Amino acid sequence: MKKGTIFLILVSLIVSNFLFGQPYKGTTIRVLVWDDALTVAVDSMIKEFEQETGIKVIFERLPSGSILEKTAVSVSSNRTDYDLVSVDEPFVPQFGNLFTPYSQWPQGKVYKKVDLENDLISGVAEGSYWNGEYRGLPINGNVYVWMTRNDIVTNYKYKEEFKQSYGYELNVPQTFEQLLDISEFLSTKGIYGFAPFTKNTEGATCEAILMFESYGTSVLKPVGENDFEVVLDKEKAVEAMNMYKALCEFAPPGWQDMGHSERIAAFNQGKVFSMFQWPAIVPDHEDPDQSLVYGRIHYSAPPAGTSRRAPIRGTWMLGIPNASKNKEAAAEFAYWWSSYEAGKELVKAGMTPARRDLLLAPEFVSEKPYFLGIFESMNYSVSRPRFEHYAEVSDVIKVNWLAGVTGRVTPETAVDNMIREVNGVLAKYGY
Template structure:
C-alpha cells in the first residue's frame, strides 16, 4: 500500500502540480507579429509557455510590410481580431490610442511584469511612448549601429600615410568630417569609404532623419494637439550635401543601393564604414560569407555638427482595448520579454531590449555588436511622430533621394520636403 501511495505522490508532483499552476487553463489568445527568424524562434518555444500558463497561443506571422494594413483592418476601439499585436515604432502614433497603456497592464501571475525604465536599456522605452503614455511593451533593441573595419584603421602603413596627409591619427571616425577624410584617403587603396541606403524604401527616410538630426534639425514638432514643420532649411541642406560628398566614395550603383547590395560590398571587404540594423549584422560576422568577419568595430554613428544620432526602430507588443483576454495577452508578452525566454531567443537572433541580456558577458563575447547597440541607443532618435506617418515618410523619401542623387538640387529638395509635409498636415486639419 505504501508503494502505491508513494507512486501516486510522484505522479501528482510530476503532473498534478503542473495542472494546478496553470492559472489561465482553457484560455486562447491570438497574437499578430512580423515574420522573421526571431518570431519563428518565439513560435517554436510557445509550447513551453502554454505548459506553464494553460494559455493556448495562436501566433500569426506576417511579412513586416503587411503588418500596417493588417493591423488597420483588424483592430479598432470596439473590435479586435487579436489579443496582442506587434507594432513597428513609426506607426505607434497611428494605433497607440487603440491599446491599453502599459501602466494599466495587470501584473503577471506566472511571469513578472517588466519595468520599462529600469529593466530595459536606455532609449528603448521611448519608442512606445505616445501622448503621455507608454502604449505597450517594447520587445527588441533595434537601432542604427555603425560598423567600421578595425583592421583598416589598425594598418600601420595606412596610419603613417594618413597622418602625413591629414595631420591626425587614422581611427574609428568620430565625425562625418573625419569619415569624409578617411573615405578620400582610402579611395586610392581600392576601398570605398561609405555605403549609403538609396533604395526607394523606408530606409531612405531613415537616412534623411539620421542626417538631419546630426546637423541639429528635425522635420516635425508636436505642440499640444497641433503640429508644426520645423525643418531648418540651411541645416538640412548642409546635411544633404555631406551625404552627397560621402556618396562620391561609395561603390558603383550607389544611386540605387539597398540592404542586399550594401551587405555584399561590405562582406567582400570593399567598404570601410556604414550603418547596419542589428538583425543583419550576423551576416557580416559569418566567416563563410564575409571576409570582414572578426574585423569589425561596432559603435554609435559619427557625429554631425550638432550631435550623434542613431535611428531607432523598435517593435512594441500592444494589447487592444477591445481584447477580452487582456491578462492572458500580458502574460504572453511578459514571457517573451523574460530573462529566461530571452536567453534562448538571443541565440535565435533576437536583439534584446533587456539590459541584463544585452550586456551579459556570455552574449557580448559571442556578439560584440551588442555593445554597439547599447552605445547607439544612448543617441537614439525617432522618425517623425504623426498619426499618418506613412504619408510624411513618402514626402521625405522621394525628395531626399532626388536631392542626393542629383535629380533635384538640395535647395529644391528641402523646399519640397517642407512644402510636402505642410500639405500633409493641412490635409488632416492641422
C-alpha cells in the first residue's frame, strides 16, 4: 500500500510537471525581429520565458531595413527558416498570405491569447489585417503623435497678441490652417512654426499620405477581390501639397533635406513650435541631457485638413509562417511578449505598448505623458497603401511628393506624375 501510494504521488508529480511546468520542454523556435532598444530588452528577458515554458528561443535581430529581404528569402508557402517573424505594417500585404491567420492561432498553455478587440487600443489590430484576416499579433502602438510647445501656447503675451491679430485663441493647432496662422505669427518671434520630413526615405511617403488623407483623398483603393485602382483626386492632392509648401516657408533653414536627426536637433534646441514624431523617438525630446524643451511639450493627434485628422500608423506584427512546425510554441512566445506582465518591463525599456491596460496605466502616463497622445492619434490612424508591391508605390509617392513640395516641379505636375507612375506599377503587375 505504501509503495502504491508513493507510485501514485510520483506519477502525479510527473503529470503535473508536464502540464504546468515547462509544457514545451525540448522545443526550439527561431524568431526574426528588427534590432533596436526594445528588442534588445526582449532578448534580455528571454531566459525567464524559457524557464517558464521549456521553449528554447533563438532570437535573431537585424536592422529594420534588412528584415524585408531576409523574410523574402527565408519564408515561402512550403518552407521557413523561422517560426515567428516580425513584419512592418506596410509590408503585411506582401507577406500576409504566408502567415497563419490569427484566428487559427492556438490558445496558450502558459500565457493567455491576446484578444485583438478588447486587449489592444483602437486602430492597432488593423495594421495586421490583410485579405479578410488578421495575419498576426501587433506588438506596438506605433503611430504619428503631434508635438506642440506648450510653453508657447500658454505664453500670456503671445496669446494676447495672437488674438488681436487673428481673432481667435492661441492654442494647440486643431487644423493645418491654424498651424499656418500660428507659424506666421511666431516667425516674428524668431521661432519656426513647423519642421517637415523631406529626406528621400519612407518618412517622406508618410508625410504625403498624412496630407492627402487629411484633405480627403487616397492614392490606391482595392477593387473587388483581386484588383486595384489609383483614386488620387488631383484637386485635393494639390491643395494638400500647397498647404505643406506653405508650412515649409516657416521651417528652419535647410528644410528641403530634413530627416529625423535634423528635426530632433531643431526641436530640442527650442527653435520649432510644432511637428510630428514617432513614439520611439519622443523620449529624446523629454531627455534633459538632450533637450531644452523637456517637460514643455503637449502631445496630441495631428491637426486636421479640410477632411479629417490622419496620423500615419506603423505597427509591427509577429506572424507565424504557415510552414512552421512549431506553431504552438511560436504563439506562446508572442503571447508572452504581448502580455501585461512582460509589457510592464518592456515599457521601461522604451516599448510603445499596443495593450490598452499598459498605454493608459496611470503609473506609465505620469512618466510618459505622450502615451495619451498616442492613444488619441491611434483613434484617427490611417495606413499607407495596402498593396503587395508597396515598396515600389512608396518610391513613386515620395519622389514626386518631394519634387512638388520643394519646388522642383509644380504641385500639379507632381500629382500628374504620381498618378501616371503608380498606374505604371499597377500595369507592371497585371492590375
